[in-house]
Amino acid sequence: MISNCLNCDDELIELMSWRGLFYREPQFLCYACDKQLVKIEGKRCLGCSRSLDDLAQQLIKGDVCLDCHRWEVDPEWKGILHQNFSLYRYNDFLKEYLAKYKYRGDYVLAKAFSHTIKTYFTKVDYDLIIPIPLSDERLYERGFNQSTALLEEAEVRPSNILARSHSEKQSKKTRSERLQQEQVFQLVESVESDLNGKSVLLFDDIYTTGTTLRQAAKLLREAGAEEVSSLTLARG
Template sequence: MDNFCLYCEIPVKEPVTWRGLFYSEPQFLCAECQKGLQRIEGQRCSHCSRSLEQLPEELKKGEVCRDCFRWEEDPDWQGILQQNTSFFEYNDFLKDYLARYKYRGDYRLAKAFGPQLANHLKPLQYDHIIPIPLSEERHYERGFNQSAALLEEAQVTPSELLSRSHSEKQSKKSRRDRLQQKQIFSLTSANLTGQSILLFDDIYTTGTTLRQAAKLLKEAGAETVTSLTLARG
């Protein structure tokens, strides 16, 4: 039986196996598009999941990348975000895939990540999983929150504990500007004493957005804040 690749729309043939006679996991992408999703493998930064094998030596500090070393060296940010885990490299294929998903409204592309997210989240222990919210302006432009939609495809109910004010994209700012930026998030629930929080977003780029959210959650009493992202930029 054939279905069609969500990305390139060519027919995808379901493999015929003994297991498939009793259980069949849907194939959302063809083999070629699956190859475009480059998993982060081998040695990676213990804080942000960045591949250390691809980094020049001057950008490493032991088991962490230089960016994370600088974050943890700053007393205002040390220990705020315990760890980020990312699945894929933010390569050209995934950039185009996520741009089509987020900015051109191809909502169904989220389905390709649902099973993997569900399998990864199943054994994890946390009190709340919080998708990074969009500002009202961005939500109106796109029509949906891309991070919340990905969690819904994984059959996970997110906690909407954060709201976000409108601001310029972090990637357009210098590191100094990002560090000095005022808090862009606010809490809808003020008491998280002793709780374990998992933040979720589609891409980890500079780490500023996740850390700002984590800082607010820690100030509200959260014991630990970690994050999970599809891609490490």
């Protein structure tokens, strides 16, 4: 049982509530840290989950943001990714938390999101849930795939049928470079028959430009998947 905050190491003090008398959620962050995890609420883009409440009107096209509108008017990418749903805002706190989790190898930090991810999956249904993979080089460097670990902590069994070729870190690329990169994903085996007519959910930690998710979705659609959506922990 975890008795100290995973982020700041302060002692966890249980806050009593009427709801808590009947249903007790696992606690991994102290109140001060937990309140800095901000869930996306209000009106959001139906394409990528970006909060529309924060956008200037000229950056909104109907029910989607301008970025998603541009993806959908491009014949190559139209309809490739059905929809992305993100759980949290990528604020300074979450940025630092995920950096500690991903780049310093602090695997246990994934526990902080297990309940939220698990709750999401009680409301949706997909044939396959596929984490975005790391290249072999990046996996060796980090020691674990952050997306796979998040799913496993939430007791979600992933289907690891994608492989990824090595490239420069996404965080070091400009937006333009991300949008122009070549296909980096491959199917790890002949799974076309397993994908035919299936609904697929991709999972990743952060949605930034949507390029990575759309590349993976395009490969899966070409292999026979009926529909590909995505879930990300944060919307960058």
